Amino acid sequence: MLQQELNTKLESKFGFTSGMISTQAGEQAIQAFSVSPEKDGILYEAGFREGDIVLSHTKYKFYRLLYEKKGTTEPIDILRGDGVASTDKSRLKTILLKIPN
DSSP: OHHHHHHHHHHHHHTEEEEEEEEEETTEEEEEEEEEEOTTSHHHHHTOOTTEEEOSSOHHHHHHHHHHOTTOEEEEEEEOSSOSSOOOGGGEEEEEEEOOO
């Protein structure tokens, strides 16, 4: 319950929501989480867009990063768009997220 409250506060502060997605890559099931930033929110201003899939962090580690790394700039690897199945390298991005104090 406490974790959910903290996540809700972080989503409000950074202006986003997130969701889990599942897809199949051959015989392997892949689970990841995607973000939906609000326009003019911190994540949107950093370069996140609707449906971006975070590749470099689990959902738990991403929220933990937002909570613990205040005042730092952290690289976040994402897949642009709404699908894990594509291997188009132009959709792979690294966003430098400045985490405010």
